[in-house]
Amino acid sequence: MRTVLVVEDEKLIRQGISTMIKRCGVPVEEVIECANGLKAMEVLREKDVDVMFTDIRMPKMNGIELVNAMQELEKKPITIAVSGYDDFSYAVEMMRGGVREYILKPVERDKLKNVMEKLEEEISKMKDAQKNNRELGKKFLKYVLEDKDESPETLEALGKNIREEVGDSYYIVVSSSTDEIQRELSGSFMLSETSGSVIHILGKEKYDQLIEKLSDEENGIVSTAGISDCYTDAAYLKKAYLQAIDRRSKAFFTETIVYETKENTNVPQKLIENGIRLCDKTQVSTRVHLIGTDKTEQLEKEWNGFFIAAGREQIPAKEFEAALAFFTKEFENVYKKSFPMDASKPYLYGSLSEFRDAFLDAVYKENSRFMENSGDTQTEKMIQAVDYIKKNFQTDINMAVVSNYVSMNYSLFSTAFKNYTGQNFVSYVRDLRISEAKKLLLESQLRVNDIGAKVGYDNSKHFMKNFKAVVGVSPTEFRRNSVH
Structure with a gap:
């Protein structure tokens, strides 16, 4: 080592x-x-x-x-x-x-020596496995990304490698690199990482453990991965991969893990046609040109409409991806500079809402570069905003409500708020809620779910995820540890 x-x-x-x-x-x-x-x-x-x-x-x-x-x-x-x-x-x-x-x-010297020898053997085996994984990963990528079919000999070799690693049956998992599922898949067989997506292959036992963990309401994980059906033949590797990719796309928009084929949502064809029109190059170009103008309300309305339609599955994935790729090029053509983030790769983000927040934040910041700061008046409004948030964070509060309360443009408020508090709006409200939740866990006998609702979370799983992200342990563990 x-x-x-x-x-x-x-x-x-x-x-x-x-x-x-x-x-x-x-x-x-x-x-x-x-x-x-x-x-x-x-x-x-x-x-x-x-x-x-x-x-x-x-x-x-x-x-x-x-x-x-x-x-x-x-x-x-x-x-x-x-x-x-x-x-x-x-x-x-x-x-x-x-x-x-x-x-x-x-x-004890002997105890430490035994531990070190055991760990050295484990690390050595892990490095050998990683080397084998890299080689198999290259073969796998070559197979699934190229149109031509591989020879029976190559497929047999792939199948042999897979059986040695995960057993007779396998599942393909595709997720973002930041997905919580990565923690559960640590040490499992990673085939490759490409275009912001991580590809794992799991055996039946690991898959069952993962599904059980996903079903755990309190200590489970929140994931937007796509998982294929179960296969036993290496000849179906490409089918399994494409199935996992398709489900990962579905999970991105629905913001929940997809590991089985679900019936298509019955979105009326007319709404789909409207959604596709939002991806038209002319409409995308119009939204690009709104950046840097004083038409901030229209800018917000146009982009929010685009993301609302996508979240309701009114925009097919391919059209959504194409619209963002065109936006990236058009922004560079119009403003002679690159957009602050790679908008053409939405799947780098776990879900549509994560991508939307990052994208709109970048759009509003670019728009704010063309707006004048209002000096002392702006500071006064930030003081009002912080006071309002501290009094109302238990409610369904959002940045639009607060910016309207202090009579500020949404995008300007976003930038000014972060400059004033050192945090973005979502993080600031989250920290207030978690701080109050910690207090209630220590000082009251309220149930965990009731505490989550009391501090402003209408979804208990969302509360537990945020609490664990900030504190490091679940609410139940925090309360139990604090008793000792």
Whole structure:
């Protein structure tokens, strides 16, 4: 292994563990020492770490907080908790968060040696598997992306590789790289990553575990992935891939995972025809030219209409993609600069609403560049806006309501609000709601779902997802941990 990180606030213990690691017989290129979780997170953000040994009780950021914080990282180290008998309940909590083992203090040389040897073998096997995955991934991409059919020999080789990796039956999963499902698929067989989409292949057992996790109302995951039907023959790889791609597109617009064929929504043909007209090059060009004018209300109306139609499945996926590709080129032609984001690749985002928010934010910022700031008056309006939000965040509040309340243009308000608070509107309201939810979890006996509703979430799953994203644990776990 290349790098081991030791996180321990007591210097002598930290140095002792580091020395034992260096002398255990497992080749390690570098052992890094940190006195607390904050320093450890700095290291983890800067470089890849294979294995991390961490104490639980530490100043500034303890071991539990460190394990929760590192969940944001793309590459997480295999983590071993090191602490005393008194901390066993906390160690169990850490193991729920992905910590591999728990070593008691004082650390025994033989115990640490056994752990290091086991991890070295695991890492070695993982690297071999990753190498094989890359090779198979190349073959898979070549097969599914090229029109010509592969020879029976190539298909048989692909089938053999797949059976060795996942068993006799398989499913193809296509998702965005930021999808929560990535956490569940960590360590599974990733075929490739292309155009912002991650492609995995799963066996039946892993698939069943994933579906069970998706069904968990409180601790489950929110995903917009597309998953194919079950197949057993490598000859159907391309069919499975295209099916997963199609379902991923469906999931993007409906904002929920799609793993089985659903009946098409009965959208009247006339509405579909209207939706397609919104994608016409003339209409897209008109919306491009509205940017930078004082017709901000029309600008908002036009783009909101486009995204509302897409969300109601009144715009076919292909027309939606083509309209955005044309928008990107037209914006560059008109303004002689690139649009601030790659609007031609919507599936880089998990869902339509995520993409819409990012896209409209970029549109409004570009529009705001042509508008004059109103100095002191603008600051006064931001003070009014913040006061209004703090008094009404428990309601179904949104940026349009608040900008109207302070009599400001929507796009100008968006930019001014972020400049004033340091956060965008959605994050600011979310943090207020979660802060109040934490207070209610500690000070009341209300049910979790009732607390979510009380702070402004009409969807309990949405509340739990946001709470976990901010706090690092679910509301139930937060309340339980706070009792100890």
